[in-house]
Amino acid sequence: MNSVLKHTDAFNLEAAFRDSHVADVLEQLESELVGLAPVKTRIRDICALLLVDTLRKQAGLSTEALSLHMSFTGNPGTGKTTVALRMAEILHRLGYVRKGHMVAVTRDDLVGQYIGHTAPKTREVLKRAMGGVLFIDEAYYLYRPENERDYGQEAIEILLQEMENHRDDLVVILAGYEDRMDRFFRSNPGMSSRIAHHIAFPDYTAAELLAIADLMLDQMQYSLSAEARTALEEYIERRQTMPHFANARSIRNALDRARLRQASRLFNRRDASLARNDLMTIEAADIRASRVFAETPPPGRQGELQP
Amino acid sequence: MRLTQGTFSFLPDLTDAQISSQIEYCLQRGWAVSVEHTEDPHPRNTYWEMYGNPMFDLKDAAGIMREVDECRRTFPNRYIKVNAFDSTRGIESLRLSFIVARPQEEPGFELLREEGPGREVRYSMRSYATRRPEGHRY
Amino acid sequence: MKRIGNRTASDPAAERYRAGVLKYAQMGYWDSGYRPKDTDVLAMFRITPQEGVDANEAAAAVAGESSTATWTVVWTDRLTACDRYRAKAYKVEPVPGAPGQYFAYIAYDLDLFEPGSVANLTASIIGNVFGFKPLKALRLEDMRFPVAYVKTFAGPATGIIVERERLDKFGRPLLGATVKPKLGLSGKNYGRVVYEALQGGLDFTKDDENINSQPFMHWRDRFLNCMEAVNRAQAVSGEVKGHYLNVTAATMEDMYERAAFARDLGSVIVMIDLVIGYTAIQSMARWARKNDMILHLHRAGHGTYTRQKNHGVSFRVIAKWMRLAGVDHLHAGTIVGKLEGDPNTVQGFYNVLREPHNPVDLQRGIFFEQDWAGLGGIMPVASGGIHAGQMHQLLTYLGDDTVLQFGGGTIGHPMGISAGATANRVALEAMVLARNEGRDIWREGPAILSEAARHCTPLRAALDTWGEVTFDYASTDTPDFVPTPTAAA
Ligand SMILES: Nc1ncnc2c1ncn2[C@@H]1O[C@H](COP(=O)(O)OP(=O)(O)OP(=O)(O)O)[C@@H](O)[C@H]1O
Numbered sequence A: 001m002n003s004v005l006k007h008t009d010a011f012n013l014e015a016a017f018r019d020s021h022v023a024d025v026l027e028q029l030e031s032e033l034v035g036l037a038p039v040k041t042r043i044r045d046i047c048a049l050l051l052v053d054t055l056r057k058q059a060g061l062s063t064e065a066l067s068l069h070m071s072f073t074g075n076p077g078t079g080k081t082t083v084a085l086r087m088a089e090i091l092h093r094l095g096y097v098r099k100g101h102m103v104a105v106t107r108d109d110l111v112g113q114y115i116g117h118t119a120p121k122t123r124e125v126l127k128r129a130m131g132g133v134l135f136i137d138e139a140y141y142l143y144r145p146e147n148e149r150d151y152g153q154e155a156i157e158i159l160l161q162e163m164e165n166h167r168d169d170l171v172v173i174l175a176g177y178e179d180r181m182d183r184f185f186r187s188n189p190g191m192s193s194r195i196a197h198h199i200a201f202p203d204y205t206a207a208e209l210l211a212i213a214d215l216m217l218d219q220m221q222y223s224l225s226a227e228a229r230t231a232l233e234e235y236i237e238r239r240q241t242m243p244h245f246a247n248a249r250s251i252r253n254a255l256d257r258a259r260l261r262q263a264s265r266l267f268n269r270r271d272a273s274l275a276r277n278d279l280m281t282i283e284a285a286d287i288r289a290s291r292v293f294a295e296t297p298p299p300g301r302q303g304e305l306q307p
Numbered sequence B: 001m002r003l004t005q006g007t008f009s010f011l012p013d014l015t016d017a018q019i020s021s022q023i024e025y026c027l028q029r030g031w032a033v034s035v036e037h038t039e040d041p042h043p044r045n046t047y048w049e050m051y052g053n054p055m056f057d058l059k060d061a062a063g064i065m066r067e068v069d070e071c072r073r074t075f076p077n078r079y080i081k082v083n084a085f086d087s088t089r090g091i092e093s094l095r096l097s098f099i100v101a102r103p104q105e106e107p108g109f110e111l112l113r114e115e116g117p118g119r120e121v122r123y124s125m126r127s128y129a130t131r132r133p134e135g136h137r138y
Numbered sequence C: 001m002k003r004i005g006n007r008t009a010s011d012p013a014a015e016r017y018r019a020g021v022l023k024y025a026q027m028g029y030w031d032s033g034y035r036p037k038d039t040d041v042l043a044m045f046r047i048t049p050q051e052g053v054d055a056n057e058a059a060a061a062v063a064g065e066s067s068t069a070t071w072t073v074v075w076t077d078r079l080t081a082c083d084r085y086r087a088k089a090y091k092v093e094p095v096p097g098a099p100g101q102y103f104a105y106i107a108y109d110l111d112l113f114e115p116g117s118v119a120n121l122t123a124s125i126i127g128n129v130f131g132f133k134p135l136k137a138l139r140l141e142d143m144r145f146p147v148a149y150v151k152t153f154a155g156p157a158t159g160i161i162v163e164r165e166r167l168d169k170f171g172r173p174l175l176g177a178t179v180k181p182k183l184g185l186s187g188k189n190y191g192r193v194v195y196e197a198l199q200g201g202l203d204f205t206k207d208d209e210n211i212n213s214q215p216f217m218h219w220r221d222r223f224l225n226c227m228e229a230v231n232r233a234q235a236v237s238g239e240v241k242g243h244y245l246n247v248t249a250a251t252m253e254d255m256y257e258r259a260a261f262a263r264d265l266g267s268v269i270v271m272i273d274l275v276i277g278y279t280a281i282q283s284m285a286r287w288a289r290k291n292d293m294i295l296h297l298h299r300a301g302h303g304t305y306t307r308q309k310n311h312g313v314s315f316r317v318i319a320k321w322m323r324l325a326g327v328d329h330l331h332a333g334t335i336v337g338k339l340e341g342d343p344n345t346v347q348g349f350y351n352v353l354r355e356p357h358n359p360v361d362l363q364r365g366i367f368f369e370q371d372w373a374g375l376g377g378i379m380p381v382a383s384g385g386i387h388a389g390q391m392h393q394l395l396t397y398l399g400d401d402t403v404l405q406f407g408g409g410t411i412g413h414p415m416g417i418s419a420g421a422t423a424n425r426v427a428l429e430a431m432v433l434a435r436n437e438g439r440d441i442w443r444e445g446p447a448i449l450s451e452a453a454r455h456c457t458p459l460r461a462a463l464d465t466w467g468e469v470t471f472d473y474a475s476t477d478t479p480d481f482v483p484t485p486t487a488a489a
């Protein structure tokens, strides 16, 4: 197999990199996603692996069929879905998947209600995902050991078969909270062994969350006044320690509510003329009106905090 | 005898790669693709057996090739075709339909003539294979 | 035209009828401020006025003579809502690059026409005006039919979609051939050509326009032999096949008799000639619809009035009339063959026949937007001097929904008729396959054909025989809005 190597041939990794146009996506990843250093490093590693693999193929060197099924573990709002979408695009540019789309599903899309229902459902989803990435959010719900007759097991088996036998047709990414995923993998060693890359998404630091807020505001063409910025810093500190904190998603939600308050503030003095800047600026009041700043959160509340 | 229904019957039997790229052509146009099989290839047999429903919203031919493969394995000695449906207003019909597997032996058709007055002839044709019961024809 | 009579300030309508002979424009047939209604029938004429005749007045004259006017005013007009019935020339513009010629746009109120009658429509629009003295020449370039009017026609008896479903043939143009020689073959020999061509791989064979019931072959004999051939070919291929049995005859009674016989023998298609007239065509379309038969129309005779650019009726208008009248197949040019056909102009014809809706497309000679309101499409037929070596060009220019008729290209094949048919079918399938695979067939066409010929000797022979044959003459019927006419490739 490996006898074709010619020592004199030059293989240009830089050119392969350029030709793949993967740089754009990596750059986008860098500029649109704050933090996530370990994740970004792993993605670069995978890119390098695929590029080198391409060159090895050109050199006639043995190339083990790569398995690129992955698990993304992390708390809510740490960017798993977002990164998976980029991953699909990257794998497409590097020629690992043919189309580069992502099909995102949860248990309900795969598992049926009665005998004979699950296999066709799972196969249907697999067919739609072929050529791209199948993203299974909260994958552990597929496995319900408490229920002996659960059809989730059937879906898992079909997935395993697919992941093993048709690596070139699709990449499966399983996502969910770290602890539950760990338990899931422990009870499904077959699944665990077919996942080549376990990527952990850390919680964002307060500074990162602030940077994420800046990025989001920038995209929406808003800006914070100096006082509002301080208020948001405080907001983040408080929010991080409260229940149902969802990292970047909590930031997005907070900003959405701040926009609402800004609009209502402007509306209340609608007789005054407004400058372009007024329309763009979020003031401290828009943030400080949040219940996060109340001494204690209202007792017994479930879910995201409301204004 | 070689049954020449379908878009590509005068070419050498298509390879899987060729079949796959025709399917890609269909998917790129947003057509739904289906697999059908029969033991009764009479040209007026409009309704071959469906091997599953037409497949909608697929991005890649691999999923359909999987069905083609399975159908060929399940019915190794039947006519199998791939159809593509276009739901565009004013079309709402097949856009492509080609044979992807055929029985080893194709006995062909018998032409029956019923003679009437004034040299008038009523024709009908019948596949030799359909003399045997379903499931035992090829 | 002179004006007689004195003007006195009074009721304008009353004054008008005191006038005697008035200019058409003054009679109300010219109205530059008129905004055509959605329900108006619109026509666009190319007019070449006589020396000294004002273009607007000439346009008004055409509007007048194709609607309510006569050469003088008549008091009986005043018993009618004549303002409404007068056609209105509403726009006149010089033809680019053709001094002395003008495009005249005329609007006709819907009430001027009997519902569902091409004869009535044409009697109005082209009935009287083409010999009109103040014009040197006149050509009907295009028409727009309002949806309300289109809906009074049943349209094609079968339509492209149903034809394909009935024939079980999808994804590629259909293939046909006209039996040659046109005249003189006995019924038995004639049927032989049909059998050879169909079993070799064609979908259709065709009678020629002037094959009816002559001493060398009476129509019943032709029908019986052809249907024997068709059915034999179906049995050896397992495909649906057809022969366009020409039922053109002296009277409707004869045509119905022949069509019924074709139906009883199991034919899927019958054929008529354009020369039988619009009423006969509509009658046959009705018959075909009722009897589930495809109706093929051979445009015999059209060249007498469609070809010259300054006078007559553009074929695109005939195509529109025939879509209303309800035929299923219509010869519409090949672009690359031996008969007239500029690529843009011919593509315009094809679009008129096939599309559910035509946008304005000046390059292709389409001056009006036309909504076909769900009317079926006509399958355009390309015939005349085409051969397998042009398959990439034919497919690129004409698309899938067309019948490619290779008469000489089948029957004249050095290895025989059946081989000729096979060559065409293989060439076509190989080209469609390659196109669908994403290959650039325009450029790679000859290579694709050569590859296909490696497993098909008849195709090799066809390419060797006709590979170089082209008919590269300038077209006479070219669009006015393309700076340089595109020559047939
Ligand atoms: N590092 C980041 N920089 C900028 N925006 C981010 C970052 N991470 C996440 N976001 C934004 O936060 C939101 C939530 O991200 P995403 O849906 O990818 O998280 P997730 O981990 O999939 O969450 P869950 O597990 O709850 O589904 C999105 O709007 C995303 O754009």
Ligand SMILES: [Mg+2]
Binding pocket: A080, A081, A082, A137
């Ligand atoms: Mg998510």
